[in-house]
Amino acid sequence: MALLVQKFGGTSVGSIERIEAVAERVIKARQQGHQVVVVVSAMAGETNRLLGLARQVDEVPTPRELDMLLSTGEQVTIALLAMALNKRGYPAVSLTGDQVAIRTDDAFNNASILQVETETLEKWLGQDHIVVVAGFQGRDSGNNITTLGRGGSDTTAVAIASALDADECQIFTDVDGVYTTDPRWVDDAQRLSEIHFDDMAAMARHGAKVLQLQSVEYARQHKVPLRVLSSFDDGEGSLVCFQPMSPQQGAVGLAMKSQHCLVVVSEPIGQIEPRLQLLGLDAWCYAEQAHSTGIIIASDELARLRLVLASDIANHLPDVAVMTLVGEGVAQIRDQLETAMAEAEVMVYHSKSTSRCMSLLINGQDQQLAAKIIHKKFVVEPESLDNRLLLAVS
Known part of the structure; x- marks a missing residue:
């Protein structure tokens, strides 16, 4: 039995139908005997909707209050997904970043994770629950809600995987893995079964969008294996790992x-x-x-x-x-x-x-x-x- 942390982004949970589909995918892992922690983003478009509301009130919102507002998007998603899992007979509990105790610095709108406390997560996992966690958010030393900035849910998933010493952190997206280049631009781009963290970080830094740079660097620093998978299709995806690189030189x-x-x-x-x-x-x-x-x-x-x-x-x-x-x-x-x-x-x-x-x-x-x-x-x-x-x- 493995401990998996699975992350689903806004497109993957963009409607009730897709949330139901995510529940089925999570249950597959549970049926294989794995413990599962799920990290989710807000539903697609929700963060922009909340930003629009804020700007109707104030063109330059107070950073603390903006974080308080934006963090509600993920709270909706975790509750809906936990409901979908419970309805299917798989006990699940939803937790905000604050309830998990994801500690961050006080850089509102772009906070960095300092620590993930594991007591609450381990309690629910020990009771055979699927734990559904809100990505993109945490709490600073002043008990203020903070958000992590662009790609924050990926970083949440990696940080939880590191804290729990998970066997794998699985990032589910709208593509079926990592490619040699963007397949929207190049028809013969090739999906890769394995990639090295050094190349992943370099590519993310220079424009690749399949994984956010902050989450890749966090995973590399804490030696968390990452796997990129499709939310919509079955497959092995692409594993980001520390396998020895080929001694051959050249463009990869x-x-x-x-x-x-x-x-x-x-x-x-x-x-x-x-x-x-x-x-x-x-x-x-x-x-x-x-x-x-x-x-x-x-x-x-x-x-x-x-x-x-x-x-x-x-x-x-x-x-x-x-x-x-x-x-x-x-x-x-x-x-x-x-x-x-x-x-x-x-x-x-x-x-x-x-x-x-x-x-x-x-x-x-x-x-x-x-x-x-x-x-x-x-x-x-x-x-x-x-x-x-x-x-x-x-």
């Missing part, structure tokens, strides 16, 4: 960031980066000249960027994409990559590399063409792979 996957823009500001990079980090803006900066800096940022963050930069924006490209190859030693294939883009007449505005990531900045309208070329030539062709195990993520 392609991550992408869409709907970004490039701005150039008349300040040196050293003055800009600390301000962006302080405000939590996720941007890629590079020095264009001695006294100007290029900034690549999500388009929906542009207005916020204008507020925090005192200098004028000297230039602005409204639609760019960032393509990132991930793998040990990918910086060594920079020339081949740029040659492939030139042959396809894809303009590369800038490139940036680390020991295991190679990023290109291109026009957004060229993203699909570039993705297909890069994925085929550097990720899946046999002569590029040398029959290595693919370790990547969509």
